Amino acid sequence: MTAEGIAKDASSAFSVLKTLSDSQRSGALNKIYDSLKKNKEQILERNQIDMDNAKSNNLSTSLIKRLDLSNPGKFDTMLQGILDVAKLEDPVGKVSLQRKLDEGLNLYRVSSPIGVLLIIFESRPEVIANITALAIKSGNCAILKGGKESYETFKIMSDIVNRTLQDETEVPSSAIQLIQTREDVNDLLSQDKYIDLVIPRGSNELVRNIKSNTKIPVLGHADGICSIYVDEEADLTKASRIIVDSKTNYPAGCNAVEQLLIHHSINQESIVKIIKSLIEAKVNVHVEPQVKQMIENEPEIDLQYVFDTIDDSFDKEYLSFDISVKFVESVEDAIKHINIHSSKHTESIITENKDTANKFLKAIDSAGVYWNCSTRFADGFRYGFGTEVGISTNKIHARGPVGLEGLMTYQYQLKGDGHIVGDYVGGGGKKLFVHEDI
Amino acid sequence: MTAEGIAKDASSAFSVLKTLSDSQRSGALNKIYDSLKKNKEQILERNQIDMDNAKSNNLSTSLIKRLDLSNPGKFDTMLQGILDVAKLEDPVGKVSLQRKLDEGLNLYRVSSPIGVLLIIFESRPEVIANITALAIKSGNCAILKGGKESYETFKIMSDIVNRTLQDETEVPSSAIQLIQTREDVNDLLSQDKYIDLVIPRGSNELVRNIKSNTKIPVLGHADGICSIYVDEEADLTKASRIIVDSKTNYPAGCNAVEQLLIHHSINQESIVKIIKSLIEAKVNVHVEPQVKQMIENEPEIDLQYVFDTIDDSFDKEYLSFDISVKFVESVEDAIKHINIHSSKHTESIITENKDTANKFLKAIDSAGVYWNCSTRFADGFRYGFGTEVGISTNKIHARGPVGLEGLMTYQYQLKGDGHIVGDYVGGGGKKLFVHEDI
Structure with a gap:
């Protein structure tokens, strides 16, 4: 046929x-x-x-x-x-x-x-x-x-x-x-x-x-370029667990994290700890120069897992044990970066500050906006939908x-009894609409 | 720029x-x-x-x-x-x-x-x-x-x-x-x-x-090809008023009726009356041969308003004082015709039989499905939306x-406190989701 x-x-x-x-x-x-x-x-x-x-x-x-x-x-x-x-x-x-x-x-x-x-x-x-x-x-x-x-x-x-x-x-x-x-x-x-x-x-x-x-x-979705932003007021133990889960729980999933934005004022020790937790989970970290500078002389960091970022490092979906990492100046800077580079799938902020979290949740233009949890939760079964037709990065319909x-x-069903528009104001007549929810 | x-x-x-x-x-x-x-x-x-x-x-x-x-x-x-x-x-x-x-x-x-x-x-x-x-x-x-x-x-x-x-x-x-x-x-x-x-x-x-x-x-909508079906159990006074209003209240509107389907068993006198009411409102009726046969020898019908249908008479939007008219065998026949020929904007059935009306409302695949009222009601202000962005014949989103x-x-906002997928069943762990509406 x-x-x-x-x-x-x-x-x-x-x-x-x-x-x-x-x-x-x-x-x-x-x-x-x-x-x-x-x-x-x-x-x-x-x-x-x-x-x-x-x-x-x-x-x-x-x-x-x-x-x-x-x-x-x-x-x-x-x-x-x-x-x-x-x-x-x-x-x-x-x-x-x-x-x-x-x-x-x-x-x-x-x-x-x-x-x-x-x-x-x-x-x-x-x-x-x-x-x-x-x-x-x-x-x-x-x-x-x-x-x-x-x-x-x-x-x-x-x-x-x-x-x-x-x-x-x-x-x-x-x-x-x-x-x-x-x-x-x-x-x-x-x-x-x-x-x-x-x-x-x-x-x-x-x-x-x-x-x-x-x-x-x-x-549907072509890409799932999800991000995590670690705020200066993040609980760093939560941060490490969430980042490692988001990246390694199932790296081929569209809800796996692909980029990590870290507030620049977080201290070196904590940053090394976050990166180390990824490397221990066998993740290749693709880092910007400022991040590299901070970690490259640390004996705890296994440099065979460290790579320099390249042109498209923040516009790609790895779907593998890889993640791009950079510093940002502020939550506003993170929002701006994400709204430009993400595929509007799911983004998460790690912070203990409720106002900062709300700013992020309100400004990010993605289907899922998360606070202190793994991007991997973006899933119909986990949301309790019983069944899943797919995950959409469209902005209209679903x-x-x-x-x-x-x-x-x-x-729209409209049930009348001979009603015509000509009887109403706006249609040539004098009747007014009631417009009363029933 | x-x-x-x-x-x-x-x-x-x-x-x-x-x-x-x-x-x-x-x-x-x-x-x-x-x-x-x-x-x-x-x-x-x-x-x-x-x-x-x-x-x-x-x-x-x-x-x-x-x-x-x-x-x-x-x-x-x-x-x-x-x-x-x-x-x-x-x-x-x-x-x-x-x-x-x-x-x-x-x-x-x-x-x-x-x-x-x-x-x-x-x-x-x-x-x-x-x-x-x-x-x-x-x-x-x-x-x-x-x-x-x-x-x-x-x-x-x-x-x-x-x-x-x-x-x-x-x-x-x-x-x-x-x-x-x-x-x-x-x-x-x-x-x-x-x-x-x-x-x-x-x-x-x-x-x-x-x-x-x-x-x-x-x-938006490219076409508004709206239809009215007059059932064998229609109140013919309501039918005439609704048809004339739907056609002549504002013929350039996308919600004006463009085709009229009449149950074949309605008696000749009533059919002549419906057609006559359109002609008195200066509407050109484009009729199929069976309809023409029924009206052409009636002295009350002014034949200068009567035209034969042509190939695309039931697939076009006149936006003028014109309407295409044909007989159908049954409500099922009307439904079939409409689902093929309409632009999925608005369709109305005229009948006093509730079961027939419900069959029509359930089977027609258009944005508006009406019973005993004018297609001209398809309008944001008349629906009480306060303002209107447009009328959509899309089937997804609005x-x-x-x-x-x-x-x-x-x-979707998801708020957690360090939650990771790896702790839950399906993600490698043992915890179960609660899924309780709050």
């Missing part, structure tokens, strides 16, 4: 899916759970083919591990995820404004699904179950494109999902469509008439490439870790 | 404006009010130059009338608008989520301004006062580009605004910048690093052109008539 055909089918399916009740949508998820469970052996056989191909193509051990659905507990965890989403509160139809405009003329703002989502992800096979569940639960249609390494696994799972929807539920089977080639993706990215939101889940390069090739809004809410929009 | 310079200056100004209190922001609006009031004569002199130029360039009377700030009451109304915005509730810092993640670790979702807005509008000079007020009140910076017909008026007003901000307020003067040439606009549309949202206020062509020339999110809320986003 052409990209336009796929997108059009999804759009028609949306017209139906949008009208279904929560019990119809969640019921469909239970049916999908049953079918996937019943076909576990078949799915694992196909998964084995992906694994064999990956091995004969010499893919990395970590990638092969991600592909593997036969790890103890992994398949069942994936299935349990479907039931967990089914049990979430219905996000559709929540009323966020009710207003009487006039006698018998009432306005309601009601949450509704966005429409057609194009979701592009890499090779973890369990993602297909997760996304299918989130999309159907929220009343959205999804076009899915997974990494080619998991092709066999995705294929059998989406066949089972489509067959189940078709035979056993009111959800149209084209509400969930799997596509296969890279060409298809490029064609789909131009279907802005039918596709409402693109959600890429994968490498920075993937996201950046998608952002520059479509007019459809993209929910921002930061995005739960099911990020897949919702709203509509 | 280069486009990049302008955008960068606005972005730095935002770092300051974002930290100001409501009294500082609203106080600045009061100062602007005073300065514009004091300089009324000078502004009107400049406005006269624009008027003279417009006359010597033979611009249309309606355009010249829009330019004229000397009409009785117009200047004072414009100024009063600034005070009205200053008095609105502060949209910044509203907390929409408060959650305890663990002892001493609390998450807050707080409303905050978006950042830098690029606002492109046509020639009504009062818009500059309105936008300046909305931007400063909401803590956003604005780069303004007005139609060249009002150049002299815009220039003196923005000079006064900048001088006032500089001399008398804490708002940086580059929070509001006026730019002048069309080249500048094209260059600014590529500054997606510094500009967060484009708001075009003007013709469909302007909006369409901007949407296809920028990666920055655009808040939808439908947009008030001050549409200029806001949110940030």
